[in-house]
Amino acid sequence: MNARTTAEWQAADAAHFLHPFTDFQSLAKKGSRVITKAHNIYLTDSDGHHILDAMSGLWCVNVGYGQEALVEAAARQMRELPFYNAFFQTATPPAIELAELLAQVTPPQFQHVFFSGSGSEGNDTIVRMVRRYWDLMGQPQRSVIISRHNAYHGSTMAGASLGGMSGMHAQGGLPIPGIVHIQQPYWYELGRSMSKDEFGLVAARWLEEKILAVGPENVAAFIGEPIQGAGGVIIPPTTYWPEIQRICDRHGILLVSDEVITGFGRTGQWFGCETMGFKPDLMTFAKGVTSGYVPLGGVMVGERVAKVLIETGGEFNHGYTYSGHPVACAVALANIQLIQDLKLVEHVRDDVGPYLAEQYAALREHPLVGDAESCGLMAALILVKDKTLGTPFPAELELGMVCRGHCFREGVIMRAVGDRMIIAPPLVITRAQIDEMMALIRRCLDLTLADAVRQGWMA
């Protein structure tokens, strides 16, 4: 497998593999980084470099790499029954058992699940399901779904439409009809003249303004990530979500929590809605449900919606070949059991989450850092030109990318979203490994600062 050199891998990659969210031509010139193996929180590339993965792959490897229990579960299920569908009045044991276990670990309003193959597909299911619900309720005009700018809900037609990424909307005629957006609850950019708590209420009321503008009788649902992930780990003020809940309740609108990142322990509770204090009607999940070992996603369907679909719905004309894939479900079962056995949710809530929060608070002293914060094991810092005024660097300098380049070279994976540098390490990380990660992050910030000073970019 590993017989090729890095240059050979890169040549074949550039010749044939179109990567997601990638400028194909510029990557082909530079050459991909080829990751060949991993263990615990560390990756190895094709040159033998050792890299601390502070992003859990792509927000998903919650239990870390190399967990034999997941490998065994997949191998066992592949031998026993690699595939059977759930379409024609059939089911498989892993899908049934996973549905049962998900009903236990999710908040009590959730007793039913609809499986998909990914988070994007899960959000497609959300669109189909909330519109079907309102049809069955005799209010078919309730079809508008409200989301937020800079949200990420996936990359299918519906996922990208629900998302609020202008770059994605600009390609392919999105959003699809019936999806509108409000501003995100991003205090540092939009609310610094107010306290965080005041701003949280102001931002939530943007939802009510939009509902009134669209007409409450036309609004089906509001969808949001408890904490925006791909948008830059934007942690809303604590006042935000409870107020969103009150507004949705007042107008009878379904509340959807996209838990694809925040699910399965990431925030120090099983689900982000528990950390943020709200009670959704529907919940999308993916990523951490299998710790990324195999693809799986789905929608937790609260009793308000499930009851109507089950009792009055007849056939729901929707589903995927891989809805309830037995191998994916077997791996998810092993993954959730491991999260329980290792007490990873408690580990994040009581130990490494608070420890990371202290370390991030201390980063605010750094000359380049305008703000730094975390929730559980999601954290962000923002690089600014003048920290007292919060003046950003000109976007064309792409300082976040400069910093990310240092991270790669120093052996730590951080992601840059504009000038927000973000991390979401595996939940198995220890305090000693957080110390190691923070030393690397500080070194990268110092190197980025030195670049900015040398180039005359600092105030």
Ligand SMILES: *Cc1c(COP(=O)(O)O)cnc(C)c1O
């Ligand atoms: C990653 C992500 C998705 C999309 O999941 P895919 O498995 O990539 O389709 C949806 N919502 C959120 C919040 C995500 O972070």
